[in-house]
Structures are given as structure tokens and as C-alpha cells.
Amino acid sequence: MNSISPADPMEAKSGLNPPYVLRPVDGASFLLLGDQSAVFSEASQKIYALNHIAAYIWCQLEEGETLHGIRDGLVRSGVAANLADKYVSQAMRMWHKVGLLRPDWQFDHEVIPFVRSFNIHIAGFTATMRIATERLADLLTLFDHQSVPMQDGRHIIDVVEADNFIQVFHNNHGAFCCDPNELAPTLKAYITDQLVAASPPNVVVHAACLRRGGKNLLISGRPGAGKTTLSLRLAEAGFTYGGDDITLVAPDGTAAGVPFAPAIKPGAWEIVSQFRPDLDEAVIHRRPDGKRVRYVRPERIDGSYGPVGWILFIRRGRGPAKFTQLDRIEVMRRLMDGSYSPGEKMTLAMCNALKQAINGADCFELSYSDSAEARDAIIRLCDG
Secondary structure, three states: OEEOOOOOHHHOOOOOOOOOOEEEOOOEEEEEEOOEEEEEEOOOOEEEEEOHHHHHHHHHHHOOOOHHHHHHHHHHOOOOHHHHHHHHHHHHHHHHHOOOEEEOOOOOOOOOOOOEEEEEEEOOEEEEEEEOOHHHHHHOOOOOOOOOOOOOOOOEEEEEEEOOEEEEEEOOEEEEEEOHHHHHHHHHHHHHHHHHHOOOOOEEEEOEEEEEOOEEEEEEOOOOOOHHHHHHHHHHOOOEEEEOOEEEEOOOOOEEEOOOOOEEOHHHHHHHHHHOHHHHHOOOEEOOOOOEEEEOOOOOEOOOOEOEEEEEEEEEOOOOOEEEEOOHHHHHHHHHHOEEOOOOOOOHHHHHHHHHHHHOOEEEEEEEOOHHHHHHHHHHHHHO
């Protein structure tokens, strides 16, 4: 049983910054097990233990009470005002963190002035990003802050901070909450989910995308195979960067990368810093899974669609870089294994889109031990 009760008041964060409106998510409910209180989460399939103060706070939230109303209730019960603030604030942070609460806050833009506003176009997803502080803007280096013309205006993403906790709103509805060092990776994951949901008729595949001589190179591989490091090396060698994580394949077989700035994990920091010394100064972020990453932006970025010239599946091995040609059925199987779809099912139309991409590409598995040597081998392959 997980415990999410407020800790010792000396360890709790202080301060409640209105206007907060928080509600339990659907499927999260209070339980009384004998003389013990708990919350059950249907989404996570977990039981969270509550002490008596946390139980009071949760039950008041279920009744629709405001945070300040809960704080006042604690004060009336004999809790000092400063401790009541701390208990309520820390409970909100912890319950946000484990997904038990959702923000429900209608913005008053005169109360919350945004210091930075820019538009983003990422693989067909267009949104206006509004950032409340320069500190938050500095955390979002994976996005290009150069404002570009808006296309449809359907999506507005607001990023605000209260009590050192980040809240992100999508069209005035709460999207997620996180700690500051989790903002960039969590926002990337959220936008990726939006892309996948809106992807049909395109197919989303797990692959980096780079462009050489008017053709796209797709690089796929298991986690740890070095896809991001190799993508950065190729970008430094003159390839146009399209993305290091996912690629969209259109019904006609053309492909476009999703051009987020590449996320470099600690195991690759030493290697990447040899040819991108600015990595050493980059902010360290924490992904929702707890892994640390840094972001750097390649010089040439293009997320437009183009023909697929090469499909590579990379894996770590011993000895020199070596290409092994793959038959097209095997390539189809591997791409299908690494594809995403809203219904988690590959349709016939999606299969035909992959077929179009595969039929126009040279397909290989690349085994390598040194990323610089692999880069040189790929350059020779693509330059013919």
C-alpha cells in the first residue's frame, strides 16, 4: 500500500496560490478499511494510504470544497494556520503527482499575464503556447520559440506555475501537473499523445527521421541502440534533422519526422558533448519515468514530408559497422511492431502506407560498436 499522507510539517512546502480548483479524477475514490483510510485509483490499480489529516482533505475535495475552504476547516479543528497551508499544499502536490487529482481552472488572463507567446507546428499539430514566466520558457528549449504564423487556432496550451508546481492547460482545461524539472519531457509526451490521436490516416512509427539529397532516412532500434546519438552525429555531418523518436508515414508512403529537439540520456552525454559542447550547459530534465535527459537543437530542422530512401534498423554489436540487407516482409513486421495508433490496431490502410514507404526504400540492419564509424558508414550508403 502506497502512502501519500502529508509528511512532517517541517518538510512540507508552504503557500497556497489561488485560484486553484482541484477535483478527484474519475475512478479515484475514498475507502474506509476498518479504522484505516485510503484512496483507490482505478487507473493505476493502486491503493493509497491516508492519515487522518489527508483523509479529511480528500473527503472535502470529494464534497467539492475549495482549497482555502479545506484550509479553514483544518484551522477550525485546531491546526495552526501555517501548518494547515502546508498540509493542504503538500497533499495537492503528491496527489497531482500520482494522478489522483485533475485541475479545473477557468483562466482570467488579466490575472495571469503571459510573458512569452509563440506558435508551434509539429507534424500537423498546431498550437499557441503561452508561458507565464521566463523561467518556464527557459525550460522549454525542445520547442522553437520563434513565432510562426498560426494556421487554425484550435489549440492553446498555457503553462503556469503556482507554489513551485507547474500546471499545463489545453484550451482552458487542465492537461497535467508536474514539477518544474519534469515540464519539458511531460509536455513532449502530452503533445505526442495528441499527435497519435490525430494521426489517421497517417501511420506513426518509432523511428528517427533525417533527410539527405531529398530523401528521408528512417532509423529504428530498441531502446539503448543509440538512435538519438546517431541522429545527432548525422545532423552534425550535414543531414537535415526531422526527429529522433517518431515518424509519420502518409498514405502515399512519404514520411515526416516529429521535430522535437533530441533528448540525450546520461549514458550518451560524454559522447555527444565531444561534438556538441553546448550539451554540458544544457538544463537537466526528468522524464515521467524518472530518467534524466538534456536537449540540444540541431542547426537544420525540417519536419515536412518527403520520399523514404532508406530504412535502417540499428543494433549494438562488436567489430566494424556492418550492413545486412533485409527482405521487405521482415521490414514490414518490424515497422508494425514499432507503430502506434489510436485504436492500437493496424488497419489495412495503414499497412498499405507502410508498404508504399518500404517499396521505395533500401532496407538494412546496421550492426555497430562506434557511433562515429556508424555515421560514416551511413553517409557512404546515402551518398551512393
